[in-house]
Amino acid sequence: xxxxxxxxxxxxxxxxxxxxxxxxxxxxxxxxxxxxxxxxxxxxxxxxxxxxxxxxxxxxxxxxxxxxxxxxxxxxxxxxxxxxxxxxxxxxxxxxxxxxxxxxxxxxxxxxxx
Amino acid sequence: xxxxxxxxxxxxxxxxxxxxxxxxxxxxxxxxxxxxxxxxxxxxxxxxxxxxxxxxxxxxxxxxxxxxxxxxxxxxxxxxxxxxxxxxxxxxxxxxxxxxxxxxxxxxxxxxxx
Numbered sequence: 006x007x008x009x010x011x012x013x014x015x016x017x018x019x020x021x022x023x024x025x026x027x028x029x030x031x032x033x034x035x036x037x038x039x040x041x042x043x044x045x046x047x048x049x050x051x052x053x054x055x056x057x058x059x060x061x062x063x064x065x066x067x068x069x070x071x072x073x074x075x076x077x078x079x080x081x082x083x084x085x086x087x088x089x090x091x092x093x094x095x096x097x098x099x100x101x102x103x104x105x106x107x108x109x110x111x112x113x114x115x116x117x118x119x
Numbered sequence: 120x121x122x123x124x125x126x127x128x129x130x131x132x133x134x135x136x137x138x139x140x141x142x143x144x145x146x147x148x149x150x151x152x153x154x155x156x157x158x159x160x161x162x163x164x165x166x167x168x169x170x171x172x173x174x175x176x177x178x179x180x181x182x183x184x185x186x187x188x189x190x191x192x193x194x195x196x197x198x199x200x201x202x203x204x205x206x207x208x209x210x211x212x213x214x215x216x217x218x219x220x221x222x223x224x225x226x227x228x229x230x231x232x233x
Contacts, residue, residue, distance in 0.1 A: 050222070051224070110161050
């Protein structure tokens with residue numbers, strides 16, 4: 006069965022600095038999708054960035070970028086120029102196949118210090 | 120703002136009772152998924168509906184059931200509530216089904232079972 010592991014329960018970063026959140030996953034499939042979702046105190050999950058496994062190029066969305074290492078089954082999220090509004094719980098998620106089913110990790114709580 | 124609304128925001132029930140949670144998606148979002156998020160955990164997939172038919176289910180017993188309506192609203196029903204059913208229930212919608220789809224989440228219903 007597919008699994009997603011986030012080994013950092015909590016992280017802290019200074020405003021304007023860069024932070025990297027780690028994620029590893031396990032799957033026997035070759036075609037799948039990986040996501041980072043942000044869950045602020047409002048509880049509403051928001052998509053930060055997604056990566057298609059067959060694409061070697063790392064996805065980038067403004068200040069957010071990923072380091073996708075398919076052979077190592079690693080999918081880390083880098084947040085550059087951190088802002089106070091980035092403070093939230095971040096979840097790494099995996100998906101494949103004909104449904105929208107997401108398999109989530111346990112999350113990393115990111116604090117941004119002013 | 121994701122355009123997905125859930126009601127109620129909070130609910131308290133007694134063990135053995137039945138509960139109905141509601142979700143309203145954006146027009147054109149033919150797929151709706153439900154997730155259970157226990158405290159301190161990532162969301163777990165309950166099931167997905169596409170055009171009013173269930174087309175994927177996670178590891179949840181039959182007392183968890185759902186409905187999807189033509190007006191892009193949906194329901195999650197849970198019978199014979201157990202204490203472990205206490206969690207945040209999230210609904211997520213998208214126009215299409217498939218592993219690569221961006222999901223639009225609601226803010227959830229916090230269910231407490233006493």
